[in-house]
Amino acid sequence: MRGVERGFLVGVARDGGDADWPTEESLNELRQLATTAGATVVGQASQRLRAPHPRTFIGAGKVAELARQRAEEGIDLYIFDDELTPSQARNLESELGAKVIDRTGLVLDIFGQRARTYEGRLQVQLAQYDYLLPRLTGQWTHLSRQEGGVGARGGPGETQLEIDRRRVRSRIADLKRDLDRVRQTRGLHRERRASQSVAMVSLVGYTNAGKSTLLNALTGAGVLAEDKLFATLDPTTRRVRLPSGREVVFSDTVGFIQKLPSSVVAAFRATLEELGGADLLVHVVDASHSDAFAQADEVDSVIASLDLVEKPVITALNKIDRVADDWPPQSLPETIDRLRESRDNAILIAAANGRGLDDLLLAVDRALAEDLDALVADIPYVEGHLVNLWRTRGSIETEEYQADCVRVVGRLPRNLLHRFERYRVRVPNTRAGRRGTGSRSR
The missing domain is CATH 3.40.50.300 (P-loop containing nucleotide triphosphate hydrolases)
Known part of the structure; x- marks a missing residue:
């Protein structure tokens, strides 16, 4: 970022909007997001509308008011609390003479700063390219934000000025293939954990x-x-x-x-x-x-x-x-x-x-524990590894050491019961035993 950018927040209160998120509270959260991204918030404004203006999201009078404030307060960046269409963002930048981003662009900027792992960077880049694609124009003028600053980091980078829609779509396809491989790897890890x-x-x-x-x-x-x-x-x-x-x-x-x-x-x-x-x-x-x-x-x-x-x-x-x-x-x-x-x-x-x-x-x-089945088993001392497995994968209520084995009362995941089946015993007077079946066999 080229120095600390001076940001101004803009929100819209819609008639019949979300009562759970009053405009003031939503703008407070937006302020936190902007600070996290590295901007200095110098002010905020909101406008009550029945519906967003299709050209500039806010009304023409409010746009003119913000333009005057920019000259007076040296505002570098306007941050809107709602998602703007690509044309709204371009029109606002033209009329305000400053960079304009919305809440989504701000969140993606923070993601770009925070992602550290390969998987995290892939996911951030995919989200940023998806966000960028409909905002591409033949003139590229609105992409000046990609030169640096809030809303421009950690993802595709400065070369976006030179790319076209075809290359962006190609990159999105590459990222999706890479993420599919990540998903497959994660799926294998989940299967291994489940098997254990x-x-x-x-x-x-x-x-x-x-x-x-x-x-x-x-x-x-x-x-x-x-x-x-x-x-x-x-x-x-x-x-x-x-x-x-x-x-x-x-x-x-x-x-x-x-x-x-x-x-x-x-x-x-x-x-x-x-x-x-x-x-x-x-x-x-x-x-x-x-x-x-x-x-x-x-x-x-x-x-x-x-x-x-x-x-x-x-x-x-x-x-x-x-x-x-x-x-x-x-x-x-x-x-x-x-x-x-x-x-x-x-x-x-x-x-x-x-x-x-x-x-x-x-x-x-x-x-x-609700997903565990009750079991009582007499486990020979030579099979001590099974007791350790029980301790780490299930829960043990009691262990009673006998002459040639340890009697364990507790609960185990269903897919591990077969490992203990030959040592299972019936003990009618224990809660676990009442749910057991069969008798111990060696």
């Missing part, structure tokens, strides 16, 4: 809800965790041992945000497909945020759009330490109490200082 009966827990949530902080607190993963929107973009997986002794994999995913176009979500399909292979979702909510309800609902909408509504969910109400001085908190703001009551399996946590994590892991343990 390693359960997957995926962290989901609105951007900056604290997912990376939670993963770090649980695993010491060392994932970048900053108080910024989209501080992390690339998925991270780490093993976690639950209170029962069972080992599972926790996966962090890209955060969601309102007004994110479906085309951008589609570009991140390789990452989001990990959610489809999850055995459990942990929905991390910034309970201290004034828009916690709306943010949680937005994540629910994305989960529904990915056909994941049947997945079991635990809600981790995070950052409770920002609204309560004691732990466990004796009293909470009414909004948090209502949020907790509105969600099944809601757990209070403060990931930054490690509070509530034991309760969260217990809840995860209980939720995953």
